[in-house]
Amino acid sequence: MTTDLAPAVEAPEALVARLAGVGRAAQRVLARMDAPAKAAALHAAAAALRAAESTILAANAQDMAAGEARGLTGAMLDRLRLDSARLAGIADAVDAVADLPDPVGQVIDRSVRPNGLELSRVRVPVGLIGIIYESRPNVTADAAALCVRSGNAVLLRGGSEAVHSNRAIHAALVQGLVSAGVPEAAVQLMPTQDRAAVGAMLTAAGLIDMIIPRGGKSLVARVQADARVPVLAHLDGICHTFIHAAADPAKARAIARNAKLRRTGICGAMETLLIDSTFPDAQAVVADLLDGGCELRGDARARALDPRINPASAEDWDTEYLDAILSVAVVDGLGAALAHIERHSSHHTDAIVTEDESVAEQFLAEVDSAIVMVNASTQFADGGEFGLGAEIGIATGRLHARGPVALEGLTTYKWQVRGTGQVRL
Amino acid sequence: MTTDLAPAVEAPEALVARLAGVGRAAQRVLARMDAPAKAAALHAAAAALRAAESTILAANAQDMAAGEARGLTGAMLDRLRLDSARLAGIADAVDAVADLPDPVGQVIDRSVRPNGLELSRVRVPVGLIGIIYESRPNVTADAAALCVRSGNAVLLRGGSEAVHSNRAIHAALVQGLVSAGVPEAAVQLMPTQDRAAVGAMLTAAGLIDMIIPRGGKSLVARVQADARVPVLAHLDGICHTFIHAAADPAKARAIARNAKLRRTGICGAMETLLIDSTFPDAQAVVADLLDGGCELRGDARARALDPRINPASAEDWDTEYLDAILSVAVVDGLGAALAHIERHSSHHTDAIVTEDESVAEQFLAEVDSAIVMVNASTQFADGGEFGLGAEIGIATGRLHARGPVALEGLTTYKWQVRGTGQVRL
Numbered sequence A, B: 001m002t003t004d005l006a007p008a009v010e011a012p013e014a015l016v017a018r019l020a021g022v023g024r025a026a027q028r029v030l031a032r033m034d035a036p037a038k039a040a041a042l043h044a045a046a047a048a049l050r051a052a053e054s055t056i057l058a059a060n061a062q063d064m065a066a067g068e069a070r071g072l073t074g075a076m077l078d079r080l081r082l083d084s085a086r087l088a089g090i091a092d093a094v095d096a097v098a099d100l101p102d103p104v105g106q107v108i109d110r111s112v113r114p115n116g117l118e119l120s121r122v123r124v125p126v127g128l129i130g131i132i133y134e135s136r137p138n139v140t141a142d143a144a145a146l147c148v149r150s151g152n153a154v155l156l157r158g159g160s161e162a163v164h165s166n167r168a169i170h171a172a173l174v175q176g177l178v179s180a181g182v183p184e185a186a187v188q189l190m191p192t193q194d195r196a197a198v199g200a201m202l203t204a205a206g207l208i209d210m211i212i213p214r215g216g217k218s219l220v221a222r223v224q225a226d227a228r229v230p231v232l233a234h235l236d237g238i239c240h241t242f243i244h245a246a247a248d249p250a251k252a253r254a255i256a257r258n259a260k261l262r263r264t265g266i267c268g269a270m271e272t273l274l275i276d277s278t279f280p281d282a283q284a285v286v287a288d289l290l291d292g293g294c295e296l297r298g299d300a301r302a303r304a305l306d307p308r309i310n311p312a313s314a315e316d317w318d319t320e321y322l323d324a325i326l327s328v329a330v331v332d333g334l335g336a337a338l339a340h341i342e343r344h345s346s347h348h349t350d351a352i353v354t355e356d357e358s359v360a361e362q363f364l365a366e367v368d369s370a371i372v373m374v375n376a377s378t379q380f381a382d383g384g385e386f387g388l389g390a391e392i393g394i395a396t397g398r399l400h401a402r403g404p405v406a407l408e409g410l411t412t413y414k415w416q417v418r419g420t421g422q423v424r425l
Helices: A012-032 A035-051 A053-070 A074-080 A084-098 A138-149 A160-179 A195-202 A217-226 A249-261 A282-291 A314-318 A333-344 A357-366 B012-032 B035-051 B053-070 B074-080 B084-098 B138-149 B160-179 B195-202 B217-226 B249-261 B282-291 B314-318 B333-344 B357-366
Strands: A107-112 A118-125 A128-133 A153-157 A187-189 A210-214 A239-243 A270-276 A295-298 A325-331 A349-353 A371-376 A393-395 A403-405 A411-422 B107-112 B118-125 B128-133 B153-157 B187-189 B210-214 B239-243 B270-276 B295-298 B325-331 B349-353 B371-376 B393-395 B403-405 B411-422
Touching (some): A012 A153, A035 A084, A035 A138, A035 A160, A053 A084, A128 A138, A138 A187, A153 A195, A210 A217, A239 A249, A239 A333, A249 A270, A249 A282, A249 B411, A282 A295, A282 A325, A325 A333, A333 A357, A357 A371, A357 B012, A357 B411, A411 B357, A411 B403, B012 B128, B012 B153, B012 B195, B035 B084, B053 B084, B053 B160, B074 B160, B128 B138, B128 B217, B138 B160, B138 B187, B153 B195, B160 B187, B195 B217, B239 B249, B249 B270, B249 B282, B249 B349, B249 B371, B270 B333, B282 B295, B333 B357, B349 B357
Parallel strands (some): A153 A187, A270 A325, A295 A325, A349 A371, A371 B411, A411 B371, B128 B153, B128 B210, B153 B187, B239 B270, B239 B349, B270 B325, B349 B371
Antiparallel strands (some): A107 A118, B118 B411, B393 B403
């Protein structure tokens, strides 16, 4: 028997304020570390992940057992599952982030004023970043690595179904980072799965500098609705491909098939195909898709192309299927395609297939989406494919960063002013 | 007698949705106008402002009379008042914005991927911007000009005390813009002073792309608390100047005096002076300020410098006086100065005076403020002084834009991808 009192329960706001305080202090230390030191720390973290394989896989087995008992779907269990190869992939990804160029300290621009003041804009870390995510335990390592590489402290809040996996990954990561001089609190994992703690993160304006939600629509919607902290978010990817009259037929067929069917569940997958009414090979394009196992839902003119095409409802034009389903419309020229995209696109990624350069340039100029493409598959909408090395997400908002967001999107800038005693008149 | 029914009252949300809809349509037209066309339109708007002088001054006289009747303070009436010279200044400012380089279409960076895809990041307008402001009617023209120059549509909501002035300025501006091909709805003034309409603007996520509040603390605080739309805001300017041991005494005296007393009411005015305990000319610095009519509030060591210095309370270190009052502390070296600034600065603008270059560089690197300065007056924290030509405000947040925000801060970017038929493996 003990006479100790039970520990006082810490209110979620107090918990977040405490974690943010130590996180920010750690960030100040991290911000002073140079690029090689941060890289070395991330390599140490990757090594620690590999060394902790048995611990991490055992923790993951606990989550898997609990998930099966709770009746998680096969897809959810697959997202949750780790094995030796997947864990190696997670560690490799941390090594890869370590080797990316460090954006911190880059001089964006510089000028000298007539009075002799020298002005520079220099990239600096955003500060303390909150990541709220769901079942994939790899996010714990990916997000932490991107934040540390860019000099940010991070407060991670993963899903309850992955809690043991996340704790094990976090413990290994931090052990590696600390061994290389990074303060322990630079990477923190929320110690509770209490949902109120998420609310406290979202409203911690002034304590957390940016929240990045990573997960499904309901998570992102909750974060956007409740946040007082700026949010860098990924919403729908209702991506269009417009096959223009002057499209090369072979390119049009290959691009349409790839944009829809290479992987149907990613945000860059095409969800609506627009075909110019004078494009001569429309039937071949839709036949390819139908033969490839895709359900097509079309307007009246599209349905005339192939009897296998089902009728589209009004909602289809605004639906992100993330599946082998595609809405198809026949349109009269670039103007009609632009109007359809303006009305229905989620402004994530939209593409045109055409050999007419002036039409291509008009499409690139007028479609107001994060990514606009000519003669390429929308499935290229990805930080890795863009050469960014890794991405924290694809931002569908308009401010701060847009499209694939990697290290640069985790920085801001400061103005440095070097004078020689100037005073203002 | 009329049998007409009274017009149905439009709910604030419906009003904002309607204005945002026509504003966005107008923005699409504006986005297609090239830089010379937008410049010509702004010059036409400036000319229209000059031509409407008598109408605008008559409207302003109405506001002034109402303001006097309502008992507005002298300072408020002065902010509200227009005369021939002030109106000419407003028109000149519109001309000046017209002549600024257009950021739209600038290529931020470009790369070619191994598969031949060409990637460019190109600056584009943010879209539809909401400006919520208080009594200065010049904001109506300034903000509209900056938005139009950068290809944005704008929804303006000014203060009720300036309602007639704002309407007259808006009418003249739009007449000029329309004469040069800009759609009328590119610059809209909220037709009601109903406060619920402000709330509807703040929550119009997806309709308005960014809100910029311009006004006092209570306005900005309300906007930040209630907004669901991203906000680019200016909070406190608790600016520090640290006089290091190796400061040049003449520079230190001139900078301290200028930073505090040139204009005490601007956000870049110094509010706290930190003096190294080994700086030999501390007495002269504080004497200059006291002789210049400034009240000094000091810690114990500062008060030992001059008997005229009053004691500082704990709150003084966190106060933006915007007046001829200054808090003064004596600190032991750079580390203590950095710690004080980290704790008390609002991270707007902080400066060091020193001839020691390595200390200067450490200060520039470690102080995490929007603007960090060496050997210069904090009063230079201004878009015009930074060569930006004009500013929509000084952002104290960390995302999107930081410090003085001018045209570039009113843009975002899109990724343009030019392919030759690439599909993703």
